[in-house]
Amino acid sequence: MQARAIALLRGENARMTHARKAIVDLVFSVNSPISAISVLKGLAKKDIGVNKTTVYRELSYLVKSNILKEVFIKPNSIHYESALLPHHHHLICNNCGSVEEVDCVINERKLLQKIKSKGFDLKTHKFELYGTCASCS
Ligand SMILES: [Zn+2]
Ligand SMILES: [Zn+2]
Ligand SMILES: [Zn+2]
Incomplete structure (x- = not known):
């Protein structure tokens, strides 16, 4: 471990x-x-x-x-x-259920900074992306 x-x-x-x-x-x-x-x-x-x-x-x-x-x-x-993995998101295929890990979306850091600068005490967020993977489409 x-x-x-x-x-x-x-x-x-x-x-x-x-x-x-x-x-x-x-x-x-x-x-x-x-x-x-x-x-x-x-x-x-x-x-x-x-x-x-x-x-x-x-x-x-x-x-x-x-x-x-x-x-x-x-x-x-x-x-x-x-939970110790670097921050990332998941591309999830609705058809076969495959899961691909992807880095932060572009400008995500900027968005999070903006939210924090408004005084909002942001703890965490979820952002999973659902669709059809390349081998299923
Ligand atoms: Zn698939
Ligand atoms: Zn993951
Ligand atoms: Zn994120």
């Missing part, structure tokens, strides 16, 4: 349980956002016995702890990725 993730969790005085470490390791090891069901399957493949309730509870704990981030692939389908 990345040192920064461990440090963040320690800062919370949280116990690094076997399940928690396995979940973080799994999400960090895949290179695109992963669903809770895929986390469950991935753990089972590694013979790590963690039940569904624990997986959901740990995922929401890890999001609250800023270790993981939620990505909305479809309106009702939450996926998870490392």
Whole structure:
């Protein structure tokens, strides 16, 4: 697991349980956002016995702890990725569900600065882009 993730969790005085470490390791090891069901399957493949309730509870704990981030692939389908990745957005194909990571859109930094200069205390934002990927169109 990345040192920064461990440090963040320690800062919370949280116990690094076997399940928690396995979940973080799994999400960090895949290179695109992963669903809770895929986390469950991935753990089972590694013979790590963690039940569904624990997986959901740990995922929401890890999001609250800023270790993981939620990505909305479809309106009702939450996926998870490392919150320690550099800021980026996702190009999501409505047809095959493929996810491509893209850098900040042009002038995004300028826009964010402008919002902050208005005195708005901006914490975060989501901006996912939905459409049809090159191999589907
Ligand atoms: Zn596609
Ligand atoms: Zn991503
Ligand atoms: Zn952004």
